[in-house]
Amino acid sequence: MTRRGLVVGNWKMNLDYVEAVHLTQQLVTLLRAQAPASVDVVVAPPFVDLRSVTSVVEAERADIEVAAQHVSHRERGAFTGEVSLDMLTRLGVSWVIVGHSERRTLFHMDDDVVRETTRAALARRVRPIVCVGEDLAVRDGDDPEAFVTAQVGAALAGIGADPDAVVVAYEPIWAIGSGRSASAEQVRAMTVAIRRALAAHGLEGSRVLYGGSVTADNAGTLVDDGAVDGFLVGGASLKADSFHGIVRAVDDCYAGRR
Ligand code: PEP
Numbered sequence: 001m002t003r004r005g006l007v008v009g010n011w012k013m014n015l016d017y018v019e020a021v022h023l024t025q026q027l028v029t030l031l032r033a034q035a036p037a038s039v040d041v042v043v044a045p046p047f048v049d050l051r052s053v054t055s056v057v058e059a060e061r062a063d064i065e066v067a068a069q070h071v072s073h074r075e076r077g078a079f080t081g082e083v084s085l086d087m088l089t090r091l092g093v094s095w096v097i098v099g100h101s102e103r104r105t106l107f108h109m110d111d112d113v114v115r116e117t118t119r120a121a122l123a124r125r126v127r128p129i130v131c132v133g134e135d136l137a138v139r140d141g142d143d144p145e146a147f148v149t150a151q152v153g154a155a156l157a158g159i160g161a162d163p164d165a166v167v168v169a170y171e172p173i174w175a176i177g178s179g180r181s182a183s184a185e186q187v188r189a190m191t192v193a194i195r196r197a198l199a200a201h202g203l204e205g206s207r208v209l210y211g212g213s214v215t216a217d218n219a220g221t222l223v224d225d226g227a228v229d230g231f232l233v234g235g236a237s238l239k240a241d242s243f244h245g246i247v248r249a250v251d252d253c254y255a256g257r258r
Contacts, residue, residue, distance in 0.1 A: 009237025026240035054092035067095035163205030175212025187226030216245030
């Protein structure tokens, strides 16, 4: 086992900058009291909270990295409402979530834009967390693995990247925010298929996360039996103790393998 675990909290459009600072400080305290040995921790606040959160992390010298939830693949110019990669790196942001299903379905982000954004992020040394996942109709169809691996292929086509720099998050849309996680068997089957697709792009060492109604209670089983490297967490990342509980559960799994 050479890959470290990874747990990413996606705060979505929650928490103003005061609340974001408070949550970050609580997290710093918990992580300091019980530091994970083998798990990297990343939080993804809304754009307007980013500088406040990176300031706390820097001041506390905390082992937390900061992600944006989205970024433009364009460099600069007349793109009202968009934010560039250079703007993010100036704020101390080192990761970005790319192609979350909410961006794909609500804001029409298609595979081409996902690929361009992934490519642009890598060029700026910002690590992309590329989100893929099927809706319920595809899940109930013949071959959900084929649908998801096609999304992986579309996002990574022509990208010669360091495997460490790329993360794929498998997030079945029907499991997000539903309280109904995918089963460990479903996650394992998809993870195997995604790793095969990654290998076809020279990325067999990249980490694969699962996202969708993860809690501290189901995290251990999903890592051990689902064969993922960690999680992209929505709802449970908004409270320091539940997010830290997931980090602990993943770290415990890794401890068992050391
Ligand atoms: C997400 O939206 O990335 C997510 C995984 O949400 P939740 O954990 O709330 O299902």
